[in-house]
Amino acid sequence: MLNDALAAVTLLVDPTTLVALLAGVVVGTIIGVLPGLGPSIAIALALPFTLNMSLGPSVALLMGLYCTSIYGGSVAAILLNVPGTPASAATCFDGYPMARRGDGDLAIGITTIGSAMGGMFSIVILAFLAPFLARFALRFGPLEMFLVGVFALCCVAIIERAILVKAVAAGLVGMALASIGQDPASGDMRLTFGYFPLAAGIPLVPLLMGLFAISEVMMRVAEYGRGPAEGTLARIGFRVPGLHFWRSAWRTVAKSSLIGIVLGILPGAGPTAASFISYSEAKRSSKDPDSFGKGNPEGILASEAANNAVTGGALVPSLSLGIPGDPITAMILAALVLQGVTPGPRLYTEHMDQVLLILFSLFIANIGILVAGGFGARLFTRVLRLPEPLLLAGVVVLASVGTFAGNNSAFDLVIMAAAGFLGWGLRVLGFPLAPLIIGYVLAPMVEVNFKQALIVYGTDPVVFLERPVAAALLVMILGVLLYPTIARAVGGMRRRIASR
Amino acid sequence: MNRSMPCLALGALAAVLVGFGGDAEAQSYPDKPISVIVPFSPGGQTDIASRTLADALSEALGETVSVVNRAGAGGAIGTAEMAAADTDGYTLGVTASTPLMLKPFVSDVPYTVDSFDYVCRVFENPMFFAVKVDSDIASPKALADYAGSERLRYGSSGNGSVQHLAMLQFSDLAGVEGVHVANSSDADNLRNILADVITGTLTSSSVIKKNEDTLKPIGVMSRERSPIFPDVPTFAEEGFPVYYSLWGVLVGPKGMPEDVLATLRKGCADAQSSEAFQSRMNELGMVPAYMDGAEFEPLAKEESATSKALLEKAGLIQ
Numbered sequence: 001m002l003n004d005a006l007a008a009v010t011l012l013v014d015p016t017t018l019v020a021l022l023a024g025v026v027v028g029t030i031i032g033v034l035p036g037l038g039p040s041i042a043i044a045l046a047l048p049f050t051l052n053m054s055l056g057p058s059v060a061l062l063m064g065l066y067c068t069s070i071y072g073g074s075v076a077a078i079l080l081n082v083p084g085t086p087a088s089a090a091t092c093f094d095g096y097p098m099a100r101r102g103d104g105d106l107a108i109g110i111t112t113i114g115s116a117m118g119g120m121f122s123i124v125i126l127a128f129l130a131p132f133l134a135r136f137a138l139r140f141g142p143l144e145m146f147l148v149g150v151f152a153l154c155c156v157a158i159i160e161r162a163i164l165v166k167a168v169a170a171g172l173v174g175m176a177l178a179s180i181g182q183d184p185a186s187g188d189m190r191l192t193f194g195y196f197p198l199a200a201g202i203p204l205v206p207l208l209m210g211l212f213a214i215s216e217v218m219m220r221v222a223e224y225g226r227g228p229a230e231g232t233l234a235r236i237g238f239r240v241p242g243l244h245f246w247r248s249a250w251r252t253v254a255k256s257s258l259i260g261i262v263l264g265i266l267p268g269a270g271p272t273a274a275s276f277i278s279y280s281e282a283k284r285s286s287k288d289p290d291s292f293g294k295g296n297p298e299g300i301l302a303s304e305a306a307n308n309a310v311t312g313g314a315l316v317p318s319l320s321l322g323i324p325g326d327p328i329t330a331m332i333l334a335a336l337v338l339q340g341v342t343p344g345p346r347l348y349t350e351h352m353d354q355v356l357l358i359l360f361s362l363f364i365a366n367i368g369i370l371v372a373g374g375f376g377a378r379l380f381t382r383v384l385r386l387p388e389p390l391l392l393a394g395v396v397v398l399a400s401v402g403t404f405a406g407n408n409s410a411f412d413l414v415i416m417a418a419a420g421f422l423g424w425g426l427r428v429l430g431f432p433l434a435p436l437i438i439g440y441v442l443a444p445m446v447e448v449n450f451k452q453a454l455i456v457y458g459t460d461p462v463v464f465l466e467r468p469v470a471a472a473l474l475v476m477i478l479g480v481l482l483y484p485t486i487a488r489a490v491g492g493m494r495r496r497i498a499s500r
Numbered sequence: 501m502n503r504s505m506p507c508l509a510l511g512a513l514a515a516v517l518v519g520f521g522g523d524a525e526a527q528s529y530p531d532k533p534i535s536v537i538v539p540f541s542p543g544g545q546t547d548i549a550s551r552t553l554a555d556a557l558s559e560a561l562g563e564t565v566s567v568v569n570r571a572g573a574g575g576a577i578g579t580a581e582m583a584a585a586d587t588d589g590y591t592l593g594v595t596a597s598t599p600l601m602l603k604p605f606v607s608d609v610p611y612t613v614d615s616f617d618y619v620c621r622v623f624e625n626p627m628f629f630a631v632k633v634d635s636d637i638a639s640p641k642a643l644a645d646y647a648g649s650e651r652l653r654y655g656s657s658g659n660g661s662v663q664h665l666a667m668l669q670f671s672d673l674a675g676v677e678g679v680h681v682a683n684s685s686d687a688d689n690l691r692n693i694l695a696d697v698i699t700g701t702l703t704s705s706s707v708i709k710k711n712e713d714t715l716k717p718i719g720v721m722s723r724e725r726s727p728i729f730p731d732v733p734t735f736a737e738e739g740f741p742v743y744y745s746l747w748g749v750l751v752g753p754k755g756m757p758e759d760v761l762a763t764l765r766k767g768c769a770d771a772q773s774s775e776a777f778q779s780r781m782n783e784l785g786m787v788p789a790y791m792d793g794a795e796f797e798p799l800a801k802e803e804s805a806t807s808k809a810l811l812e813k814a815g816l817i818q
Contacts, residue, residue, distance in 0.1 A: 141697045
């Protein structure tokens with residue numbers, strides 16, 4: 001083990017490797033911050049380069065890009081209400097209100113620290129428990145994954161309790177949009193209305209950019225001149241809350257990181273489900289749940305620690321079983337295989353140096369988040385002081401470029417524009433947008449696993465007795481749905497006892 | 501501002517003229533970068549093979565050849581784009597068996613096997629049936645026995661995919677019935693194998709090589725045993741003559757100028773015989789399978805007709 005660690009460190013302190021890591025951190029942060037560009041584009045761009053690099057630099061480059069591009073997406077979520085990836089959608093809830101009231105510097109500070117802590121925590125777990133965790137992940141078959149998806153969807157009920165009906169409606173719209181195109185289980189085309197370009201479905205980035213970026217621009221243009229008073233001058237820079245904040249917040253960080261790790265390990269659930277579940281748990285267990293969604297720093301922390309903890313978690317099945325959990329880790333895995341890394345149980349017994357190289361790179365990249373956040377924050381937050389017309393025009397340009405670049409498709413721009421109008425309409429009518437995105441992201445996973453579970457286990461409910469994990473998940477779902485009712489009943493009972 | 505406008509206009513005009521100039525001199529093809537559409541996401545088998553080819557092709561043609569990923573609808577989106585591209589030879593694509601041969605029959609796509617000019621075949625990976633490494637099943641015969649006594653569940657990359665079709669044919673020959681659990685990626689099938697959700701799946705040698713610790717091949721659907729796994733029997737050896745492979749072919753839209761097509765075919769031959777290409781493909785566990793487009797086209801059409809008949813028999817064509 002010590003020898004392996006030494007070998008990994010030797011590879012890592014090589015100047016080219018360090019330069020690659022630095023490049024990964026810098027480029028990843030920039031790509032993440034720009035609306036429309038995110039981890040998938042960052043890794044896709046790096047893939048051809050790694051073909052001509054040796055193991056150390058390519059691992060360093062990929063790991064640097066991977067976690068900083070996810071982090072960067074949250075910066076855009078806070079400053080512009082435009083999540084860089086669906087995983088940052090939950091960061092908008094509290095990040096954007098904070099930025100609007102002038103506390104953007106604090107929001108960035110919390111995001112940065114939360115991301116780095118979530119990421120590092122997950123790496124420590126990954127280092128010690130990966131093979132064990134991978135075996136655990138295999139207990140999640142189609143039935144269990146279907147239930148995990150449903151559980152994540154149910155968290156909408158906790159997050160958006162005040163506008164429950166509208167939130168559920170928005171979630172269903174998201175699921176409906178996701179079902180356009182190829183049936184994920186059978187490959188048949190559906191809901192394309194005979195229009196072939198729709199066979200690819202509604203792609204994520206155009207939808208995300210339209211729904212959040214374009215509709216945000218439309219909202220701001222509509223209220224231009226009669227928006228919030230000039231008095232709230234945005235603070236520039238990077239601010240970290242004091243110790244008293246962390247004294248209560250460390251619990252949120254630990255819980256959210258754990259949620260992120262667990263969901264990262266599970267195939268297909270990914271950072272979006274993690275950040276939503278973690279956010280809803282933070283809100284549920286908070287003493288002041290009503291402050292969530294209005295700029296509560298703990299909300300940012302919950303979402304950020306969870307979505308960055310997924311990075312470590314997602315590498316578990318990729319490295320120890322060779323099963324990537326999402327398209328991004330699939331690309332990373334492909335690049336690693338081309339470098340001669342053979343994923344599987346033997347990687348941990350025979351090539352621990354390679355595993356450690358990956359973990360060390362990821363760890364340093366998380367430190368890189370702190371540095372990039374610290375230095376970049378002055379630049380990022382300055383965006384808030386740009387004259388509004390300039391800022392909004394810039395958002396439209398960047399969102400369009402990001403949308404087009406993802407798939408080199410002009411049709412995607414049409415989708416972005418349409419999603420912009422949809423998002424604007426929904427906002428005007430008071431529908432929340434985040435449930436739409438979580439519905440859209442989770443629908444394919446829920447559907448495929450539901451169909452497969454029916455094919456494999458049939459319709460006999462006895463399967464829940466044979467599969468304890470599934471039964472436990474079912475209980476958890478009922479718990480989430482009934483929680484408000486139970487809490488109210490318990491509260492009522494306590495009051496009655498007290499009054500007696 | 502005012503003074504720069506005429507300059508800009510002149511510049512634009514010049515750019516347009518240069519653009520036209522390039523087109524007029526068809527003999528000097530290629531005189532600008534060529535893009536190769538890959539109808540799948542980066543990192544997959546077709547993508548990596550295409551990038552390897554693109555590098556070698558750049559050398560052979562003396563122009564940059566770059567890969568553009570246009571994923572979606574199981575490869576149909578990118579393949580449709582290849583069919584609809586300009587016939588000037590600057591937009592090509594590498595498409596694969598399922599989108600080219602089978603999609604036109606099972607889905608409503610705007611192309612058929614006749615919509616393309618075939619440049620050359622790039623790779624041909626025989627399909628292996630892979631099971632969990634500690635499984636008792638060790639040969640096609642054992643698989644048939646297993647299917648006779650237990651419930652055989654197999655993965656594939658979708659309804660009417662090559663894998664699905666091949667397994668239907670095998671089940672037919674073995675007189676057994678299997679349960680088809682469709683999935684959209686190799687990774688999902690692999691997870692289902694390891695979690696004992698499915699018995700196994702048809703996949704390529706490169707996927708098995710990458711996952712040697714968890715997967716084992718038990719049979720190959722080629723005419724001869726594969727040099728990559730020489731101990732693995734063919735399905736035909738054991739009485740199940742099923743022949744399928746996963747291949748990729750470089751195509752352009754139908755109607756490219758003859759000299760352009762000739763240049764491309766020669767370029768592709770040179771590229772594939774290059775040392776760099778050969779060794780890279782070897783590393784990837786892929787079988788370089790150069791075949792000239794003129795030779796490949798009738799084969800493709802024949803396979804397409806056979807597939808159509810099989811799909812009809814299986815009731816997959818409405």
